[in-house]
Amino acid sequence: MAGGTALGACPVEAVDVHAFEVPTDGPDGTEQDGTLEWDSTTVVLVRVHAGGTTGLGYTYGDVSVAPFVTSRLAPAVVGGDALSPPALWQRMGARMRNAGRPGAGAMALSAVDVALWDLKARLLGLPLVRLLPAYHDRVPVYGSGGFTNYPLDRLTGQLAAWVEQGVPRVKLKTSREPEQDPRRLTAVRRAIGDGPELFTDANGALGRKEALYWAHRFHDEWDVRWFEEPVGSADLEGLRLLRDRGPGRLDIAAGEYAFTTQDFANLVNGPAVDCLQADVTRCGGITGVLEVAGLSAARHLDLSAHCAPAVSAHAFCVVRRLRHLEYFHDHVRVERLLFDGIPAPESGALRPDTGRPGLGLDVRWADAEPYRVHGTRPA
Numbered sequence: 547m548a549g550g551t552a553l554g555a556c557p558v559e560a561v562d563v564h565a566f567e568v569p570t571d572g573p574d575g576t577e578q579d580g581t582l583e584w585d586s587t588t589v590v591l592v593r594v595h596a597g598g599t600t601g602l603g604y605t606y607g608d609v610s611v612a613p614f615v616t617s618r619l620a621p622a623v624v625g626g627d628a629l630s631p632p633a634l635w636q637r638m639g640a641r642m643r644n645a646g647r648p649g650a651g652a653m654a655l656s657a658v659d660v661a662l663w664d665l666k667a668r669l670l671g672l673p674l675v676r677l678l679p680a681y682h683d684r685v686p687v688y689g690s691g692g693f694t695n696y697p698l699d700r701l702t703g704q705l706a707a708w709v710e711q712g713v714p715r716v717k718l719k720t721s722r723e724p725e726q727d728p729r730r731l732t733a734v735r736r737a738i739g740d741g742p743e744l745f746t747d748a749n750g751a752l753g754r755k756e757a758l759y760w761a762h763r764f765h766d767e768w769d770v771r772w773f774e775e776p777v778g779s780a781d782l783e784g785l786r787l788l789r790d791r792g793p794g795r796l797d798i799a800a801g802e803y804a805f806t807t808q809d810f811a812n813l814v815n816g817p818a819v820d821c822l823q824a825d826v827t828r829c830g831g832i833t834g835v836l837e838v839a840g841l842s843a844a845r846h847l848d849l850s851a852h853c854a855p856a857v858s859a860h861a862f863c864v865v866r867r868l869r870h871l872e873y874f875h876d877h878v879r880v881e882r883l884l885f886d887g888i889p890a891p892e893s894g895a896l897r898p899d900t901g902r903p904g905l906g907l908d909v910r911w912a913d914a915e916p917y918r919v920h921g922t923r924p925a
Contacts, residue, residue: 556597556628556669561620561658564591565612565920568880577876578695580721580751587876588919589884590615590653591909594661596628601665601904605827606854606877607653612920614654618642623658628669631662635833652805652828659831660857664904673860674905675898678832680863684897685851688745691875692718692734694726701730702737704875709738713873713894717745717772721752724760731768745772752776754784758791765793774799774823785818797821802852804829807837814845821869825852826861839865856881856888859896860905871896884914 567588570577576585590611591604605611622641626634638658642651667674675683689708692701705716718734720727735744746764748757757776764770773792777784779800789798801823804810810829813819824838842849848869851858855878858871873891881888887906889896899906911923 558594558596558623558626558628558634558662558665560595561615561623562593562595562924563612563615563620563921564593564914564918565589565609566591566884566914566917567609567919568883568917570876571879572693573695573697573700576695577693578722579693579719579747580749582749583695587880589880590657590920591884592657592661593924594623594628594658594665596665597669599665599668601628601661601663601668602907602909603657603660603662603664603831603857604854605653605657607650607827609919611650611654611657614645614650615658618645618651619654619658623662628662628665631659631666632833634662635659635830648805648809652830656827656829656831656834659833660826660861660905663832664907668904671903673898673900673903674832675860675863676900678860678864679836681866682863682868684895685859685862685868686870686895687713687855687873687891688715688717688743688870689713689875690717690745690747690853690872692716694719694722698730698733702733705734706737708873709742711891713891714741715743715745715772715870715894717747717774717872719749720746721748721760721776724752724756727760728763728767731764731770735768740769743771744768745774746770747774748776750775750778750781754781754787757784757788761788761792761796761798765796771795772797772799772821775802779803779813782812782816782818785813786816789818789820799823799850802828806830807834807841810838810841814841814847817845817847819847821848821850823850823852825854826857827854828852832861835861836864839867842867853877855896856885856907857905859889860898863898883917884910886910
């Protein structure tokens with residue numbers, strides 16, 4: 547292919563790592579959900595170099611992910627074949643065994659894996675979606691934000707704006723102060739109308755019986771169709787209880803904190819969810835998504851992408867049982883700040899750019915530099 551490379555081994559020459567911490571734009575500088583309050587979002591950016599070409603990947607996590615990449619994963623990648631990301635994924639997994647794979651380790655692995663797939667696609671002169679075994683050419687999205695500390699006007703304005711832009715489903719955070727949720731849900735439903743689907747996310751804030759009570763109220767009073775992490779994602783019995791005894795048209799979802807293939811196997815065993823979620827920046831990158839996609843298909847469950855829209859727009863085209871992608875307010879802001887080439891929703895979906903190689907992203911170094919908390923700007 548013109549602009550590509552011959553299909554021979556192409557050794558990885560170097561890996562560099564950067565991290566940027568971007569303040570939120572929430573009230574009083576913070577955002578809140580059912581269980582957490584935060585004032586910034588940290589992006590760990592990994593670049594992998596081979597054959598005069600650079601691939602990039604990233605994850606959303608603590609800045610400690612960056613030195614983990616440098617100390618544990620870069621030595622496993624340098625010298626390996628840039629055209630074989632799964633082989634390098636397996637090599638990294640072996641090297642991090644005693645350092646800890648779940649959590650920060652999985653995020654580090656994910657960022658490097660995404661960079662390797664981006665690099666391979668660029669070396670071959672292909673958009674990433676064309677390199678992958680894609681079933682789809684676009685990924686439906688739902689607007690996600692609606693933080694619990696938003697005043698009502700900002701809450702309703704944000705969700706209604708997505709609907710006005712053609713996004714037919716929206717989600718708000720709930721369950722931090724459950725007694726406030728009826729007022730919030732009533733205002734949102736009034737603002738968006740009866741047509742759009744309404745989703746809620748408790749971020750594991752509720753106990754089992756409390757969650758079951760709210761599941762029925764959410765569905766019966768506001769026609770909520772999606773209840774994400776009503777209980778903690780590690781409470782498989784609780785999730786299964788909600789799935790089995792909740793309203794028939796209300797899907798129970800979890801999986802954003804699954805880091806290994808076994809974590810996903812545990813969720814589909816039973817199953818504990820109606821729809822599985824996976825985060826490409828946590829579950830092992832593109833290679834991890836390929837494994838989870840096969841698992842969801844084998845268990846006849848849909849799979850929904852959690853956040854990181856610029857990467858997920860490519861990665862989740864490989865999912866045969868694709869449901870949708872979380873178009874998350876914070877990540878949309880951060881990705882537009884850090885990168886050129888960010889896709890925007892069209893008719894309620896993200897379509898990967900097939901006119902540019904790899905992910906189609908370029909780092910906006912000058913705009914990113916004020917937020918740097920790790921690494922140095924490339925010369």
